[in-house]
Amino acid sequence: MQYCIEGKTKDFELIPEPCAIDMNPNATVLLPYVGRIVENAGEADIANVWAHQVADDIEAATGLRWDIAKGNRWQSFIALSIASDDALGQDEYRLTIAQNGIAVIGSDADGLRDGIQTLRQIIRQCAPALPELTIADKPAYQTRGYYLDATRGRVPTLDWLKRWADKLCLYKYNQLQLYVEHTFAFDNMSETWRGTSPLKPADIIAFDEYCAVRGIELVPSVSTFGHLYMALRTRELRYLGEFPEQADRPYSLIERMEHHTLNITEADAFALSCTLIDDYLQLFRSRKFNICGDETFDLGKGRSKPEADKRGVAAMYADYVSRLCEHLSEQGREPLFWGDIAIEMPEILQRLPKDVTLLNWLYEPDITDEKVRLVAQSGAVQYVCPAVWCWNALLPRLDWAWGNISRLTQYGQRYGAAGFLLTDWGDFGHINDPRIAIPGMMYGAQCAWDPQWAARVGDGAHAELDRRISMVEYGDSTGEFVAVLRDASHQVIFDWMNIVRYVELDAGDGSLNTDVRDSIRVNKDGGAQNHHYAGLIHASSTVSEARMNLLAWLKPDILRCAEANRALRADIAQLGAIAARLTTYDADTVRGSVLQPVLIAAEGQRLFNELGLRLALQEGVIAEAEATSDSMPLQVARGLEQWFETYAAVWRTVSAESELRRIADVVWYCADLLRE
Structure with a gap:
């Protein structure tokens, strides 16, 4: 979008793009140097947090602090209010920037909050000379949520969580869930959470309040059925697992994703699930509760096999989830659960309580509408749940995130999904810095607000949104920052x-x-799909053979090492040049903090590429004559160790110590291999 300031063109963008904008491109509205914001949001914002957000942005842009008031007796240049009539629809708002002042009117608290965030984006990019305009806007999805992994190795600090909530608010998300398995300090479960820097009740209470005043519902989410790997390895609780005899196996980042299911035929299993639910829900004001219930791979395979042989796994699953949901409903709560098992066994859908919401997570970049349609036809209420595609990686897979998010939001709208929940996972120790997910989070913000936006823009929609994100979030007037990050990926x-x-x-x-060998699945998510090496890997009988076959499968990529690393260096240089010209919109943000996580990720990936080449040479998968890099094993080993120390320091700026040691163990193991 463009308007003129004294004959010079000024560019700005809004994410999500509003439904309707009427702008006078040749007129500007100058913010006065002394001004006041009057907010009348009633009980929705007693502390005038939204007005303070606007005042903070004005101060960051101009250096001048505006006054704030409430009531109908105060003069103001900016008025923020909830409509007194029914002229606006649910969640709708109107924003007017005119010569005589600025007004944001929402149909309700949600509409007002969202309109204020639009105004904030304009102020951050344009103050003190704003465009003269009128905006009429409302979202397609009433619920626009974000799901943040806080358990698979990285526990965010409370300070960083608050910063993330601020960012989600700015881009109009209104729900947030933190994924918890073993990283909450439940009473009488210290053996499960020890050494993980667990979140504590005071953290949740404080964060719940922080989110609420920003229009974000913090919904509790705890694994109560599957994904209890750490709990089921303890001496106190291992007897509740399907395979308690395996509890003393060495810790494995991969096995923790595979073997973690309660033996629900054990009498104490339901008591444990209910204890997790009842203790945790008391800390939240939300009436919703996500019991998870996903990926119960071992159900009916271990101690519960006799029951499964009699009743069937589908019936066992449906009955247990139903019991948990009923336990919540009896307390006036609204149960949610991950729907993967129910979708794979559709007979489960007909056995579930009617008041449950199914979280339909579907992550394929080229996803079809089949499973969204299936749930809709069953009559179940669903959220569509795509992914930012950052797990198991230093750099975000932006192409896959865009394909997944842009498609699934359209399907959800087509089949009447009740909400949108964008997932951000941290498999295998959570090596991905949470800030790397920002572009994916903003893809979700745009697509959940207007699922048809991509179709209207056409083939260039992804590149266009990357340009807008570069401007709006990163302060890059060239619009190139995210495109370069995408090339690095x-x-x-x-x-x-x-x-x-x-x-x-x-x-x-x-x-x-x-177990690790067999986990290399034949699928699109990093698997050897339709490739003869899948069979070779699964038929391997020794470590050396399995490793050799894994690297042989990856050989075509590994041979690109020198080419890929030259491109990475060029991307790093380009990002540095862009960063030198960035505009920062928050008073406490410096340009280096924007670049920091990207630089550490790109440099780490360069070393990982070198590691792949060196290991392929050691295993004899690549001959010396084929090697495309002249780096020596010792150089790479030392580089990995030096990189990790910097990575760890950056980790600690946004996360507690948590299980950082798990990543260290892998990096140092690889460095030692290179010295052999």
């Missing part, structure tokens, strides 16, 4: 997922870990 030839696979194929005693 194309230079990944040996990623964290395959590094962990390579390391953990060794069970720790030189023998082959067949």
Whole structure:
């Protein structure tokens, strides 16, 4: 969008793009040097947090602090209010920037909050000379949520969580869930959470309040059925697992994603699930509760097999989830659960309570509407849940995130989904810095607000949104920042997922870990789909054979090492040049903090690429004559160790210590291999 200031063109963008904008491109509205904001949001914002957000942005842009008032007796240049009539629809707002002042009117508290965020984006990019305009706007999805992994290795600090909530508010998200398995300090479960820097009740209470005053519903989410790997390894609780005899196996980043299911035929299993629910829900004002219930891979395979042989796994699953949902409903709560098992066994859909919301997570970049349609036809209420595609990686897979998010939001709208929940996972130790997910989060903000935006813009929609994100979030007037980050993500030839696979194929005693071997699935998500190496990997009988076949599968990519690393260096240089010209919109933000997580990710990926090449040479998968890099093993080993120390320091700026040591163990293991 463009308007003129004294004959010079000024560009700005809004994310999400409003439904209707009427702008006079040749007129500007100058903010007075002394001004007042009057907010009348009633009970929705007693502390006038939204007015303070606007005042903060004006101060960051101009250096001048505006006054804030409430009531109908105060003069103001900016008025923020809820409509006194029914002229606006649910969640709708009107924003007017005119010569005689600025007004944001919402149909309700949600509409007012969202309109204020639009005004804030304009102020951050344009103050003190704003465009003269009128905006009429409302979202397609009433619920626009974000799901943040806080359990698989990285526990965010409360300070960083608040910063993330601020960012979600700015881009009009109104729900947030933190994923918890073992990283909350439940009473009488210290053996489960020890050494993980767990969140505590006071953290949740404080964060719940912080989110609420920003129009974000913090919804509790705890694993109560599957994904209890750490709890089921403890001496106190292992008897509740399907395979308690395996509880003393060495810790594995991969096995923790595979084997973690309660034996629901054990009498104490339901008591544990209910304890997790009842203790946790008391800390939240939300009436919703996500019991998770996903990926119960071992159900009916271990101690509960006799019951499964009699009743069937689908019936066991449906009955247990129903019991948990009814336990919540009896307390006036609204249960949510992940829908993957129910969708794979559709008979479950007909057995579930009617008041449950199914979270339909579907992550394929080229996803079809089949499973969204299936749930809709069953009559179940659903949220569509795409992904930012950052897990198991230093750099975000922006192409896959865009394909997944832009498609799934359209399907959800088509089939009447009740909400949108964008997931941000941290598999295998959560190596991905949470700030790397910002572009994906903003893809979700745009697509959940207006699922048809991409179709209207056409083939260039992804590139266009990257340009807008570069401007709105990163302060890059060239609009190139995200495009360069996206190019960097194309230079990944040996990623964290395959590094962990390579390391953990060794069970720790030189023998082959067949669980890890078999986890290299034949699918699109990093698997050897339709490739003969899938069969070779799964048929491997020794560590050396499995590792060799894994690297042989990856060989075409690994041979690109020198080319990919040259491109990474060029991207790093270009990002640095762009960063030197960035405009920062928050008073406490410096340009270096924008660049920091990207630089550490790109440099780490460059070393990971070199590691893949060196390991392929050591395993004899690549001959010396084929090598495209002249780096020596010792150089790479030392580089990895030096990089990790910087990575760890950056980690600690946004996360507690948590399980950083898990990542250190893998990096140092690889460095030691290179010295052999």
